[in-house]
Amino acid sequence: MCLSIPSKVVKISDDKTMCTVDTMGVQRDANLMMMDDEDIVIGDYVLLHIGFVMNKIDEDEALASIDTYREILEVLDEDDKKRAILEDDECEARGEQYAQEIKS
Amino acid sequence: MGLELKHLYDNFRDGDTIKAYAKIIAEDAKKLKKPINIMEVCGGHTHTIMKFGLPQLLPDNVNFIHGPGCPVCIMPKERIDHAYVLSMQPDVILVTLGDMIKVPGSNGSLQDARAKGSDVRFVYSPMECIKIAQENEDKKVIFFAIGFETTTPMTAVLVEQVIKQKISNIFFHINHVTVPEVMVELIDSRDVHVDSYNNQIDAFLGPSHVSVISGSKIYDKFPKDYGRPVVVTGFEPVDAMQGISMIVKQFVEERCEMEVQYKRVVNHDGNLKAQALIEKYFEKMSLFRWRGLGNVPDSGLKLREEYRDYDAEVLYKDVLPIAEIEDHKLCICGDILRGMAKPQECTIFGTACKPTTPIGSCMVSSEGACAAYYKYGNLI
Numbered sequence: 001m002c003l004s005i006p007s008k009v010v011k012i013s014d015d016k017t018m019c020t021v022d023t024m025g026v027q028r029d030a031n032l033m034m035m036d037d038e039d040i041v042i043g044d045y046v047l048l049h050i051g052f053v054m055n056k057i058d059e060d061e062a063l064a065s066i067d068t069y070r071e072i073l074e075v076l077d078e079d080d081k082k083r084a085i086l087e088d089d090e091c092e093a094r095g096e097q098y099a100q101e102i103k104s
Numbered sequence: 105m106g107l108e109l110k111h112l113y114d115n116f117r118d119g120d121t122i123k124a125y126a127k128i129i130a131e132d133a134k135k136l137k138k139p140i141n142i143m144e145v146c147g148g149h150t151h152t153i154m155k156f157g158l159p160q161l162l163p164d165n166v167n168f169i170h171g172p173g174c175p176v177c178i179m180p181k182e183r184i185d186h187a188y189v190l191s192m193q194p195d196v197i198l199v200t201l202g203d204m205i206k207v208p209g210s211n212g213s214l215q216d217a218r219a220k221g222s223d224v225r226f227v228y229s230p231m232e233c234i235k236i237a238q239e240n241e242d243k244k245v246i247f248f249a250i251g252f253e254t255t256t257p258m259t260a261v262l263v264e265q266v267i268k269q270k271i272s273n274i275f276f277h278i279n280h281v282t283v284p285e286v287m288v289e290l291i292d293s294r295d296v297h298v299d300s301y302n303n304q305i306d307a308f309l310g311p312s313h314v315s316v317i318s319g320s321k322i323y324d325k326f327p328k329d330y331g332r333p334v335v336v337t338g339f340e341p342v343d344a345m346q347g348i349s350m351i352v353k354q355f356v357e358e359r360c361e362m363e364v365q366y367k368r369v370v371n372h373d374g375n376l377k378a379q380a381l382i383e384k385y386f387e388k389m390s391l392f393r394w395r396g397l398g399n400v401p402d403s404g405l406k407l408r409e410e411y412r413d414y415d416a417e418v419l420y421k422d423v424l425p426i427a428e429i430e431d432h433k434l435c436i437c438g439d440i441l442r443g444m445a446k447p448q449e450c451t452i453f454g455t456a457c458k459p460t461t462p463i464g465s466c467m468v469s470s471e472g473a474c475a476a477y478y479k480y481g482n483l484i
Contacts, residue, residue, distance in 0.1 A: 002311050003148050004254075005191060006112040024109060024402025033261045033377045045112065047316060047369055050201065052258050054315045054378070055369050059107045062368040066111060069121045069342065076124045097464055 004049035006057060009042055023047060116340035118368060125162040125345035132349070135356045137461035139165035141304045141443055142351055143290070145283060146311035147174030147471025148339045154476035156341040158348075160269040166352060167444030169305055170466070170473030171315075172286055175251045175279075176203045177465040178394045181429040183279055184209030187248045188417060189423055190277060190416060191222040192223055197232050197240060200248035201255075202226045207413045210429055230262045237274045246416045248277045254313040256405065257378035260385045262409065273414040278406050281392055283314050285403035291330050302444040307351045309344070312366055319374025321365050327360045330357075338366035385411060394439035396465040407451040434462035440473055447477040454478055 007021035007030070016037045031052045031075050034042060040046065045057035115121070144150055150170045151158065158399050159168060172178050184204075191198035198214070205226055207212050218224040223243075225236060230247060237245040249259040259280065266274045291305055293297050315336045315402050323334040333354045337347030347365040354361060364370050386410060392404025406419065407415045417424065434452050439445040445454050447466065457463035466474035 004316075006109065009110050022109070024113070031229070031258075031261065033264075034257050034375060034381070036377055041184055045109065046121070047311060047313070049254060050258055051231055054254070054257075054313065057112065057374055059366050062112060065346075065368060066115045067446055069115060069118065069124075072124045072128070076127060089270065 004054060007046055007048045009040055009044045009053075010045055012040065012042060020045065021053070023048065060082040063090065107147070113184070113340075115344045118342060121160075121342045122156070122161065122345050125349050129161075129166060129345070129349050129352055130163050132352045132356050133163040133166050136352070137166050137434075139167060139356075139363050140306040140352070140355055141167045141169050141309050143169040143171045143443060144309040144346060145171040145173045145287060146309075146314065147177065147469070148312060149309055150174070150188060150243075150346050150473055150476050151339055151471050152339055153210075154480040156344075157480070158341065158344060161345070162348070163172070170277065170464075170476070171290070171308075172394060172397060173267070173311055174471035175255070175281060176207055176469040176470050178281065178396065179250065179279060180393045180395045181209050182393075182425055182427065184213075185429070186277060186417070186424050187214055188212065188217050188427065189441065190246050190248070190420060191217045191224045191430075192220075193244075193420065193423065195243050197223045197224045197225060197236060197243050198243045198248055199227055199230075199236060199245055200432060201250060202228070203469060207427065208462065214282065214329055215394070216304065230258050231265070233241060233262060233274055234271065235368065236267060237271055241273060244273050244275060246275045246277055248279070250279045251313070252281060252283055253315050253317045253382070254311075255383045257317060257375070260378075260381035262382065263385045263398075263407070263414065266414065267411075270393065275414055276354065276407060278386070278415040280386065280403065280405040281403050283311055283318075284325075286394065286397070286400050287323075287326065288330070289400045289403070291332060295371075307333040307335075307354070309351070310334045310349050310362075310484065312337065312339045312343075312370070315366070315370045315374065317378045319372050319379075320362060320370055320415045321372050321374070323362045329360050329361055334361050334362045335364050336364045336370050338368075359408060395431065396435075396441050398438070431465065432463045436466035437466045437474070440466055447472045447474040448476070448481075454481075 005023050007023040008070050009019050010022050011020035019032050020032050031046050034052050046053045126465050188209050189332050205215050214224045233247050320336050326332045326334045335347045335350045337343050386405040387408045388402045389404040389406050391399045412418045436450045457467050462468045466472040
């Protein structure tokens with residue numbers, strides 16, 4: 001019910017009450033009456049809910065989140081590598097296990 | 105890197121990022137002194153949590169309680185009956201959002217009413233009422249308005265346009281409800297019949313789009329006055345996992361704060377123009393009866409007194425039923441909404457009560473906890 005769709009503004013009507021948005025390739029009209037005149041410009045990313053633009057998406061904040069996720073993945077990737085090396089180093093039975101694997 | 109539209113979808117649904125947060129949460133949760141129960145207030149979150157199988161990714165000491173944030177689910181049957189009865193009145197076109205189509209009242213659903221010959225129309229946007237009214241000047245168009253703060257300002261825009269354009273054949277049946285009041289009810293109920301102090305809610309995952317409109321300020325009181333942290337969180341699965349991670353960290357670090365994970369659209373003040381529209385046209389009802397929860401003070405809205413000429417509840421008061429209709433006595437939705445039971449603990453879950461034949465509130469729409477468990481149950 002409360003879901004909304006990120007979209008990009010591609011056109012704004014002269015009276016600034018309506019706009020056309022692109023939602024992953026699909027274009028549709030959206031009402032701008034919940035936004036102040038100067039709030040939205042062409043190229044803005046917005047949230048669309050039941051035919052209305054309900055707010056603008058803050059690009060800097062969106063990019064900051066995406067950066068955070070990338071950093072987390074890099075750190076975890078690094079941790080995983082370290083852990084794999086550590087497990088490898090500490091594996092006492094490797095020689096025996098390896099020999100058995102070869103045999104089998 | 106510049107932002108592209110696909111980033112707003114792909115990056116917030118990325119499987120590796122979800123798994124990464126699962127690891128972080130698992131590590132942090134080892135430091136928790138006791139298990140924590142997080143209520144996701146909003147049905148949109150319930151849907152995300154179940155659809156992406158997030159409970160499976162969390163350690164045993166981090167649990168979800170599925171909240172009452174589905175406006176279709178919490179609508180008491182007598183109000184569904186209002187819609188049905190209104191649609192049966194002569195020269196009436198009843199217009200509502202698609203979510204209402206299959207919700208059964210005591211006489212049937214609006215789909216059933218349409219099958220019996222009434223003119224019920226399901227629209228994508230409330231503004232479609234204007235075109236319908238212009239094309240049917242001899243009919244009364246009644247907009248049956250539902251939804252939380254997310255959807256209320258859109259109804260307010262329609263009221264404003266009806267007044268400005270002097271459209272004489274559009275009327276409103278208002279069923280808008282508000283989130284903070286029911287959150288208070290869930291943790292601080294004075295209802296003698298229900299011991300809400302015995303609830304299990306330790307923290308809230310705050311709704312996404314209610315907060316876009318109202319701002320995160322509406323949750324300031326929960327950490328301060330009720331000792332419950334709130335993290336306002338987006339609807340995508342990465343958002344949800346990050347929000348959960350932020351809540352777990354608060355407990356580990358012994359903080360109790362209101363934080364915003366969904367910063368790309370939510371700020372403290374919210375959409376002030378939308379709030380002004382709500383304030384202009386609506387006022388609080390002293391009580392709104394929530395299906396499964398009962399009366400919740402100050403949680404419903406109605407048109408202000410000066411706009412009563414547009415209020416279908418006033419105009420049709422002689423034909424609208426007033427008796428309260430309770431759910432089946434075996435239904436435990438009230439306990440589920442308070443976090444005291446899980447859907448599968450209900451004796452009629454999945455047997456007598458299914459999405460096609462819902463008996464309780466949580467099975468009514470796909471965002472209800474029982475419906476989500478029914479649909480995605482193989483994941484848990």
